[in-house]
Amino acid sequence: MKFHRRRLVWQLYPSYLVLIIVIFLIVGWYLSGELRSFHYQQTEGDLRARAQLVEEQLKGSFHISEQPWLLPTVKRLGEQSGTRITAILTDGRVLVDSDEDPQQMDNHGQRAEVIEALSGQQGTSIRFSNTLGESLMYVAVPVYDGDRIVGIIRTALPVSAIDATLKAIYWKLLLAGLVVAAFLAPVCWWLSRRLSRPLELMTDGAQQFSQGNLEIPLAVTGSEETRRLAVAMNLMAAKLADRIEQEVGQRSEIETVLGCMIEGIIAVDNDEQIIRLNRAAAEWFNVPLQSNSGRQIQEVIRQAELQRFIQQALSQQEPLESELVMYGAEKRYLHVQATPLTGNEGSRIGVLIVLHDLTRLRRLESVRRDFVANVSHELKTPITAIRGAVETLLDDESTNAANQRFLQIIFKQSERLNALVEDLLNLSRIEQGVEAGGWELSCELLLPILYSARAACESLLLQQQVTLDIVCPDQLKVRVNTPLLEQAIINLLTNAVKYSESGSQVQIEVSEQEDLVKICVEDCGCGISEEHLPRLFERFYRADLARSRSLGGTGLGLAIVKHVAHAHHGEITVTSEVGQGSCFTLLLPRIAKIKAV
Known part of the structure; x- marks a missing residue:
């Protein structure tokens, strides 16, 4: 339903006029009633006085036998007073009447005024x-003879004269009302405009405010209330202008910062609609910088891995990070971080995605790996030649003792150099496999892999006189690449045995958790200081440099273990205490999780 909306002046002006007319009608109705009542009371009092005068003149003659004398007397009194006078007996018969023949008149015993007068009251x-x-x-007034009512004297006057007088008064009141209404109409219009004009000015000013014209203040006019309202709106406009200026400045600063960032920024709401996209992200994904707000992320950026990452970030409350590979005009490696976006009330409104371009770093790493692999491969030939030549000289019986000692040093160092080259080649091979899309994994029993690693370390165990205890469920299967995992276990066992005292024990314990398989290699050796633990899996890092070299280590064994763990989508951790031994834990995902990856 639509309601007709009128201006305030056309609501006030008719209201004032109607109010004045209603008040005038009420006052006129009340005055007319009072005038009518006053005239009737005056006429009633006059008739009562006349009736009492007639009663005094007719007292003692109120009998049917006196009718001939009473008739001319009553007619004379009626003509002199201009009043109709009627004498009525107690039985209701009309004795005489100043205007009519009593013989032709009805019995008046049932007339209201007669009944009331017969009761002794004025009727x-x-x-x-x-x-x-x-x-x-x-x-009608009763006529007494002593204490007895002998008749009634009734006087009467036409009320038409009263009505005519009142009618004249009514017309005068109506005319006066019209004059007053005509006089007050301009006054009502002036009052209505006085009240509505300041509001109209404020309405126009508010419309200017809504259009951004906050510099033009409202006129402070009208009543005290409208003046206070105008002052309040002017103050509001001034504060709003300052706030808008601050917001525009802050927005400009934010836009400048986002535009100058080399990281890509994408903000999406809970419905996966884009809130903000900075210049770097737009250039990376080759999309226009403008006209993206409110569009679905799937419409703007067609990268399945990024879309899955955003969906995963929206499904959880904690920050999330990962590394993604984007395919387009060129292959791009990105490190992405997702942080929840919260509103004013603390509720999440979306997520903020920060993208770091790792393409150049990955390319440099690829160049480094290729360089290391190529150099290592090229070194194998001269190392093999040196070893062959040294072995030949060592087998020659004509070589004296001094030369034998130097040849043994050359042979030992060539063996160490060969082991170092082999480890570098293994590292490069593992990294290249991961970069190429991952190693081929198959579901295998874990216990045979552990026994195979033990067999490879059997000679070292005998040499160091260290016992090895394996605790593993017989039927436990894991999805692994068998040569890689075996190599990782061999490296961990080799370190554990080398750093254990003669006669001590090394233990491999396998346990199952909800989504992980834990392979713990624990020894009772010298342990590692806490400050070395964070860097223990770095290439060529040695906690005890002198002892590590004396034991023939290359410094790459634990780095290889870390890369093997990453190739299986797992991780490697270590706990150690000086003098108490160390525990290296290889965490591998269960079969279900591996398949999901």
């Missing part, structure tokens, strides 16, 4: 007279 009534054909006011 008054206004009704239409069938005899005279007009409305009259009747006043």
Whole structure:
């Protein structure tokens, strides 16, 4: 339903006029009633006085036998006073009447004023007279003879004269009302405009404010209330202008910062609609910088891995990070971080995605790996030649003792150099396999792999006189690449045995958790200081440099273990205490999780 909306002045002005007219009508109705009542009371009192005067003149003659004398007397009194006078007996018969023949008149015993007068009271009534054909006011008073009522004197006057007088007064009141309304109409219009004009000015000013014109203040006019309202709106406009200026400045600063960032920024809401996209992200994904707000991320950036990452970030409350590979005009490696976006009330409204371009770093790493692999491969030939030549000289019986000692040093160092080259080649091979899409994994029993690693370390165990205890469920299967995992276990066992005292024990314990398989290699050796633990899996890092070299280590064994763990989508951890031994834990995902990856 539509309601007709009118301006305030056209609501106030008719209201004022209607109010004045209603008040005037009420006052006129009240005054007319009072005038009518006053005239009727005056007429009633006049008729009562006349009836009492007639009663005094007719007292003692109120009998049917006196009718001949009473008739001319009553007619004379009626003509002199201009009043109809009627004498009525107690039985209701009309004794005489100043205007009509009593013989032709009805019995008046049931008339209201007569009944009231017979009871000893003054009777008054206004009704239409069938005899005279007009409305009259009747006043009847009892006539006493001692204590006995012997008759009634009734006087009457037409009320038409009263009505005519009142009608004239009504017309005068109506005319006065019209004059007053005509006089007050401009006053009402002026009052209405006085009240509505300041509001109209404020409405125009508010519309200017809504259009951004906050510099033009409102006129402070009208009543005290409208003045306070205008002052309040001007103050609001000034504060709003300052706030808008601050917001525009902050927005400009944010836009400048986002535009100058080399990291890509993408903000999406809970419905995966883009809130903000900075210049770097737009250039990376080759999308326009403008006209992206409110569009679905799938429409703008067609990268399945990024879309899955955003969906995963929206499904959880904690920050999330990962590394993604984007395919387009060129292959791009990105490190992405997702942080929840919260509103004013603390509720999440979306996520903020920060993208770091790792393409150049990955390319440098690829160049480094290729360089290391190529150099290592090229070194194998001269190392093999040196070893062959040294072995030949060592087998020659004509070589003296001094030369034998130097040849043994050359042979030992060539063996160490060969082991170092082999480890570098293994590292490069593992990294290249991961970069190429991952190693081929198959579901295998874990216990045979552990026994195979033990067999490879059997000679070292015998040499160091260290016992090895394996605790593993017989039927436990894991999805692994068998040569890689075996190599990792061999490296961990080799370190554990080398750093254990003679006669001690090394233990391999395998346990199952909800989504992980834990392979713990624990020894009772010298242990590692806490400050070395964070860097223990770095290439060529040695906690005890002198002892490590004396034991023939290359410094790459634990780095290889870390890369093997990453190739299986797992990780490697270590706990150690000096003098108490160390525990290396290889964490591998269960079969279900491996398949999901």
